[in-house]
Amino acid sequence: MTSSKEKENPLRTRRETAESKAETTRRIAREINEAEASARDAKTARLKAARLANQAQEGAATAVAKGKAAKAKPRKRAAPKA
16 A cells, blocks of 8 residues: 555655665764774774883883993904905
């Protein structure tokens, strides 16, 4: 059975349905893209914080190692060419 609206103008009803499906698809795709972008940004921020913490830790370890530096080894001299 069809309603009286569909009998009057069946093309308009189909068009609105197609537009609403397209809008739904567009909205869902946008939500997926935004979710992926926010996940990517969160991961980037987490990795950056870890990298900065690692660099700070290595910098502190290097400063301690420089304070306890051993005697410099003498350079090897190249053999004279004959």
